[in-house]
Amino acid sequence: MRIGELSDLAGVPTKTIRFYEELGLLPPADRTPSGYRDFGPDAGERLAFIRAAQAVGLTLGEIRSVVGLRDRGETPCEHVLDLIEARAADVDRRITELEALRTELHRLARRAKRLDPAECEPGRVCHLIGD
Amino acid sequence: MRIGELSDLAGVPTKTIRFYEELGLLPPADRTPSGYRDFGPDAGERLAFIRAAQAVGLTLGEIRSVVGLRDRGETPCEHVLDLIEARAADVDRRITELEALRTELHRLARRAKRLDPAECEPGRVCHLIGD
């Protein structure tokens, strides 16, 4: 399978496929005599895995660590669990931060609608922010 | 006030102060005869405003648009309200996405603890992700 066919199949741009190969997320593809990449039938599934892993918030570096274990014949399950739990903790923290920010933004928006622009103090940028 | 003094006062690195000036977030500072920047007394407050605006999620580009209005003598309140409301909508969307992701991550973590690594199918990267 050539890169364009894989690209159509997986819905991933050819640029991105070469980039993933360069990063070690895909094993180096075989080459035709003229130098074209020649992907095996598993390549589409590997790309789907990468996309699914990205969707749960893993970075390409983390995904490389997972597929690296797999390509060396180990079962990456435990490592994947660690990554998932770390990501879950990140997401929980991030949600807490964003909820606080949301509260603050709604407070500011309410205040902005209540106040008269004429009350702006000339020396400051905006009395809405920074109190 | 020289840049180091302002830096200590505002808790913002000198590098960052020059960077903000270059971006137009701070008005170009006066210079001493030897070329040193000489900030007026309002500079600290301007930096505090920038930090506060960053804290509610505005980008430096958006902050520039606010201080730009202010520096041209207009009251930026309405523009600030628009930015705050847009940011609030972003944050709401982001929280919704992250909550869905959190649910998915917790589901995966539960499944990972339940399953036996020996059940890994050899042809796939990891059965935990991508079903």
Next chain:
DNA sequence: GTGCACCTTCCCTTGCACCGGAAGGTCAAG
């Protein structure tokens, strides 16, 4: 034999918000 789509490598750019370091000028104390 000539289009045309496709492929190759290579290097640069994007966006965001900075940080690091080099080379050199300035100022006050000792």
Next chain:
DNA sequence: CTTGACCTTCCGGTGCAAGGGAAGGTGCAC
């Protein structure tokens, strides 16, 4: 007069995940 802290500009790099485009080779139909 030297030391050291501070300042200047300029150039480049960081992290993440790619995307853009040039210059040139390949494969296949007409």
